Amino acid sequence: MDGPTLSVLERKTLLEMHEIEKSFPGVKALQGVSFKVRHGEVHGLVGENGAGKSTLMKILSGAYTADGGEIRLDGETITAPTPSDMIARGVAVIYQELAQAEHLSVAENLFMNRMPRGAFGRIDWRKLHHDAADAMMRLGFEIDPHLPISRLSVAQRQLVEIARAISQNAKLIVLDEPSAVLGDAELETLFDIIARLKAEGVSFIYISHRLKEIFxxxxxxxxxxxxKLIDSRQVRDWTTDTLIGSMVGRSIEDYFPARNADPGDEVLHVEGLTRKGIIRDIGFTLRKGEILGICGLAGAGRSEVLRAIMGADPIDAGTIRVHGSETKITHPRQAIQLHIGFAPEDRKTEGLFLNQAIRFNVTISRMKRFMRNGKLKLNEERKAVEGLVQQLRVKTPGIETMIGTLSGGNQQKCVIAKQLNAECDVLLIDEPTRGVDVGARREIYELMVDLVERRGLAVLMVSSELPEIIGMCDRILVMREGEITAELPRGASEEDIMRYATFH
Amino acid sequence: MASIDTDQQKKSGRLGFRMPKGLGLVWVLIGLCIVAALLSPAFLNPINLTNVMRQVALFGVVSVGMTFVILTKGIDLSVGSIIGVCAVTCALLFGMGLPVGVVMLLTLLAGVLMGAANGLGVAIGGVPPFIMTLGMMVMGRGLALTLADGQPISLGQRTRDFMWLGRGDFLGLPVPVWVFLIVAAIAIFVLRYTAYGRQIYAVGSNVEAARLSGINVKMVTFSVYLISGFLASLTALIFVSRLTVGEPTAGEGIELEAIAIAVIGGTSLFGGEGGVIGTIIGAAILAVLANIMNLIGVSPFTQQIVKGAIIVIAVLYEMWSKRRANK
Known part of the structure; x- marks a missing residue:
């Protein structure tokens, strides 16, 4: 990677991913994706949530195995890559949630798995710290290698990961949405370092939602x-409009069901809801027959608002009124008794009992309906669940099927069936189409419209997909840093929303 | 009904009342009995069979409690020590000349209290179940030895009524077998037909989803240790009444037996799967196996090796069938 050869290297292809295919149960995550990264190039990878960026990068890192296709590095085809393989070949993927050993020092994290050894396999601590300080200095980072990782800021941790990648002779570094966790000044530093390493011939794949950074x-x-790969061009051949057009790729009007909003009585009223350091002074009113959206950047506190209302997280201040009467909710049980339902963002860890049947999952939050003299009437339960499964058009062999074997869309329908079984009239739904196949999303949208228009529910939805917010919601709350910065009417544009979601 | 069809054997959710593994286990048990009968004619002797049933009953009661705990993804290592404490307590109370009923109630109370301590530590204190009950196991054994001053305590002659519990027969079956059948029947009913039973499975399957579904996770967790402690003390009563001594070492090692029985019966150590029907069959399998080995003269040392291997094989089988289901 010496100076004189740079210009030649710059034209040569470093990485080629060819016709990559990957499916998960019920979801085609990647279909025939091919793209190239050259030496010394910073390659932007953009797309909406669920577009397949993370999956593609996990295949590149060896964490996932592709169902089909090829990965070539410097022209050499790599068969069945494993994570350690790819690191050895100079590919380093730095994820959003950093995989670091929090209690160990910077130096130990830098040289994990390849600690300098002395006699009898003893770790040579002096050399370790010396090498670590050296690695940091070479990159111009001012981080003390003795510090435990847990004492560093998120930005500093990113830098440690980059230093670790470089010290392993990484030729290609993947950064997964670094700006989501970095402040402006820190981002500036990161950009400087990327530019410098790029000049030395290191390539980057840079994933971001923020088009400004891409340009x-x-x-x-x-x-x-x-x-699917939609398009790959030199940045000078893109404009903001063409880039957004390619990302969204459909006109909103066709994709979302028509809405016929007719808000009725107030069902949920929130005032001054505060959880220190997380959300501050949240207030809004939700009416029967209405879909109210909450959007904002990751970390703005959107999901936390839902969790606070639900009693899943403790609150420091605020009042919640349900059907006009003030209530105190300190446990999800109370919220469910007040007929508030919650469909959490991460179905696998928070929403579902994956190894249990659909029947179990649908009725677990309210079995009172099927109890006679303290005995569960399994037949009545079965009939009720079968009815819901049919109404919501869940595709399954039967209600005893393990819910974990269903596709994302059908799982989400079961989560909604669970709220209907609990007779909820307020539904808090977090990322309604996360992990749902594109084809099945429309069904979820129709179901949500059906909930408010025919069943008289009120829906409060959080989404990080702006088209979804714009296409579905009657009103939109925009959040930034734990506060509501704007309430926008139906018909607001992405630009309107982004203006209130970001700093200006 | 377009989307519903009844051919759904393969991917069934695993609740206690749907035992895809249980059926297979019945065949294992029948097979073992046939092998036993072939290896030793003494196996089918009614006296021998009655002994096997006694064995099933004794381990079965405590294994039912263990099943409840394991269903919530917990473990209870202290049941053996609880039996020890309760055995000594029972003998001491008899020594004080208290009536049989009072002695039994107080002994059961001792077990419930120890179980409650486990439950508080795990559910409220957040101590990992393994550590909490390991501590209780050591403390309990120490307590039993202290109370008994290291010596077995004889019950003496005044306890004929009480001895019926361990030695008596009712309608041709030993009384402990009836006790076990009643305990198992109640447990099966609770797991299958009550909301509480479902909540036990929910806590073991996904504790965060359980909380968000409105389940009082702490209460459910607390309760299973209480139940386990209660059933351990019930086992202690049977023990003492059969042997007519309160031994401070009573129940030593029974926790491993109970875990093995639950696991062999298809209850997953990862929580949320299995049930008491499996546990009954598991207890029977282990008892028949021990009986065969005794009848053909396998040394007790070798028996331990076999038992240990069976536990590992049972878990390996579970992992293997799970991997296959996930393919």
């Missing part, structure tokens, strides 16, 4: 949508 930093930008 500032990258030479090439590639768009993924619904698991």
């Amino acid at each position: 500032e930093l990258c030479q090439v930008a590639t768009v993924l949508r619904d698991g």
Whole structure:
């Protein structure tokens, strides 16, 4: 990677991913994705949530195995890559949630798995700290290698990961949405370092939602949508409009069901809801027959608002009124008794009992309906669940089927069936189409419209997909840093929302 | 009904009342009995069979409690020590000349209290079940030895009524077998037909989803240790009444037996799967196996090796069938 050869290297292809295919149960995550990264190039990868970016990068890192396709590094085809393989070949993927050993020092994290050894296999601590300080200095990072990782800021941790990648002779570094966790000044530092390493011939794949960064930093930008590669061009051949057009790829009017909003009485009223350091002074009113959206950047406190209302997290201040009467909710049980339902963001860890039957999952939060003299009437339960499964058109062999074997869309329908079984009239739904196949999303949207228009529910939904917020909601609350910064009417544009969601 | 069809054997959710593994286990048990009968004619002797049933009953009662705990993804290592404490307590109370009924109630109370201590530590204190009950196991054994001053305590002659519990027969079956059948029947009913039973499975399947579904996770967790403690003390009563001594070492090692029985019966150590029907069959399998080995003269040392291997094989089988289901 010496100076004189740089210009030649810059034109040569470093990485080629060819016709990559990957499916998960019920979801085609990637279909025939091919793209190239050259030496010394910063390659932007953009797309909406669920477009397949993370899956593609996990395949590149060896964490996932592709169902089909090829990965070539410097022209050499790599068969069945494993994570340690790919690291050895100079590919380093730095994820959003950093995989670091929190209690160990910076130096130990830097040289994990390859500690310098002395006699009898003893760790040579002096050399370790010396090498670590050296690695940091070479990159111009001012981080003390003795500090435990847990004492560093998120930005500093990112830098440690980059230093670790470089010290392992990484040729290609993947950064997964670093800006989501970094402040402006820290981002500036990161950009400087990327530019410097790029000049030394290191390549980057830079994943971000923020198009401004793509235009500032990258030479090439590639768009993924619904698991397919839509377009890959030099950055100078893209405009903001064409880039957004490729990412969204459909006109909103066709994709979302028509709404016929007719808000009725107030069902939920929130005032001054505060959880220190997380959300501050949240207030709004939700009416029967209405879909109210909450949007904002990751970390703005959207999901936390739902969790606070639900009693899943403790609150420090605020009042919640349900059907006009003030209530105190300190446990989800109370919220459910007040007929508030919750469909959490992460179905696998928070929403579902994966190894249990659909029947179990649908009725677990309210079995009173099927109790006679303290005995569960299994037949009545079965009839009720079968009715819901049919109404919601869940595709399953039967209600005893393990819910974990269903596709994302059908799982989400079961989560909604669970709220209907609990006779909820307020539904708090977090990322309604997360992990749902594109084809099945429309069904979820129709179901939500059905809930408010025919069943008289009120829906409060959180989503990080702006088209979904714009297409579905009657009103939109925009959050930034734990506060509501705007309430926008139906018909607001992405630009309107982004203006209130970001700093200006 | 377009989307519902009844051919759903393969991917069934695993609640206690749907025992895809249980059926297979019945065949294992029948097979073992046939092998036993072939290896030793003494196996089918009614006296021998009655002994096997006694064995099933004794381990079965405590294993039912263990099943409840394991269903919530917990473990109870202290049941053996609880039996020890209760055995000594029972003998001491008889020594004080208290009536049989009072002695039994107080002994059961001792077990319930120890179980409650486990439950508080795990559910409220957040101590991992393994550590909490390991501590209770050591403390309990120490307590039993202290109370008994290290010596077995004889019950003496005044306890004929009480001895019926361990030695008597009712309608041709030993009384402990009836006790076990009643305990198992109640447990099966609770797991299958009550909301509380479902909540036990829910807590073991996904504790966060359980909380968000409105389940009082702490209460459910607390309760299973209480139940386990209660059933251990019930086992202690049977023990003492059969042997007519309160031994401070009573129940030593029974926790491993109970875990083995639950696991062999298909209850998953990862929580949320299995049930008491499996536990009954598991207890029977282990008892028949021990009986065969005794009849053909396998040394007790070798028996331990076999038992240990069976536990590992049972878990390996579970992992293997799960991997296959996930394919």
